[in-house]
Amino acid sequence: MNIVRLSLKQLAARPLHTALNAILLALGIATIAMLMLFNAQMQDKLMRTAEGIDLVVGAKGSPLQLILSTVYHADIPPGNIPKREADKLAKHPLVESTVPLALGDNLLGYRIVGTTPAYIDLYGGKLASGKLWSVSMEAVLGANVAKKSQLQLGQEFASSHGLAAGGHLHDDNKYQVVGILAPTGTIIDDLVLTDLQSVWDLHEGQESTNPVYQQANPLAPAKPADDEEDGKPREITALLIKYKTPLAVLALPRQINANTNMQAASPALESARLLHIVGFGLDAFRAFALILIVSAGLSLFVALYTTLKERRYDLAVMRLLGSTRLRLFSAVLLEGVLLAVGSAALGLLAGHLVTEWAGRSGLTPGLTLTGHYWVPEEGWLALLALGVGILASLLPAIQAYRTDIGTVLSER
């Protein structure tokens, strides 16, 4: 027998009250924990995906759209830029390195990206099997794509036009799988990578014949004047740039935006903007969860306060048996604290489990959520729960402290 055991027994003696309050509190904690996990992992993912990309140059339009479409592969690109212009930028003195991207087709909804091997290096990708592409129409599959498509090395597949599954099939000119990448936990797991030339080869000559196609195809040539030496259109969707010096951030975007027909957008700025927009939705959820926690606190308070009348005798008997007033105070306070600690543990566990479940069931495409992820703020969440427990049981505990044994026991 000790005071903790006594408080636990008292909680267990009122299973309905205890369960209700614990569930209310745990729900609030779980909701906030989930938001924290989601938010942190989303930020983490956004930041990691944009790491090493200082600037994206693409067609004029919305900068957020440009970043979403070319860095996160989550939107359609605003258009194309002439490769010639991009090549000029690559030689700019403020530019350390560049990676060209050409989008246009997909495999089962996974985007096919015409690029250079530097794009794989950007995300630390390694081949799990096979080799990198060396000629047009050779493709390297990201880890998730390989798993979902069940394609093996040497197999061929027809790409489907557009950036979402179900478009026109380019079945006259098939890709061949030459390599499969090991999982990286980054965006390239969900991409099919190939040479720029593959994308150009697939799309030459078809565009003008089909108006629907023309509209949907970001790779449709803008004007024949852009043709390169072999007479074919040479355009890319975007150029990813890494600065040579941090000072470039001051000069380069402005130069591009003012002096060329292209736009430059910063992934860091745009993803911060995106998080800000998403943040409003998360705030609403957070407010809702806080309301849950406050009502749990109130409910706990009411439960402790009303049962105190029945428990006057318990408390008086404990005083008879030699308990100090302080001990009665602690015993009641401890009930609130134990309930809060239990609920916090339950809530955090539930938050992680639901996050893991959401990740596994693919509720968040493009973001592989995991429950094995801890953020320091969860400690604060546990403290918040503890505070609610203490606050709710403080007044009942003071009442317990004031229990007058003489008068309670002489009642019949």
Place this chain on the structure above:
Amino acid sequence: MFQLDSVRHRYPGGAELAFPDWSLAQGGRAVLVGPSGSGKTTLLSLLGGLLRPSAGKVSLAGQDLGALPPGKLDAFRGRQVGFVPQRPHLIASLTVADNLRLAQYLAHLPQDSQRIEAVLHELGLAGLGNRKPHQLSQGQAQRVAIGRAVVNRPALLLADEPTASLDDDAAEAVVSLLQKVADEAGACLLVASHDSRVKDRFETRFALGVSKEQAA
């Protein structure tokens, strides 16, 4: 084992009660009688250190209760005073054995399961240690309350109207039981009662009249 010295008590807004300078030696047995409002429960509370007198001195087992600070007084009560209230008031969430164990814990005494078993056995409650209070009959619950009062072997065992709601046989049995456990614990026993079935069992009788002010 206890000694009263010019003890008076006045409740806030109430009349002053004055108590004779009674004393009881170790192993003594006495019944406290008097009409309602004469201060029987008040005297028990004073003896148990639940109330502090407005004037005078209460000594118990050689200790002046008035000299003890609140925390020490609580601990002293836990060890030296066993209290059998009018109703058992067992802690509903605890088993019978844990109700007795709580008495040991709150008195800062070692938790001794053998002692608990022995007390339950003595009270005819052997085998009921794991029951919850709501699974007990009224008589069993009262015996658990008696066990809780004596489990720490107090110097003074106080009982407040222990037979009020009992039939003759049960009343007889309870008084015998109180005397028996007091003997076993080496405690002196003071029973407050206006029940003639109880009164006749004790040679020493402390009689409280109406208070002086009420009489005047």
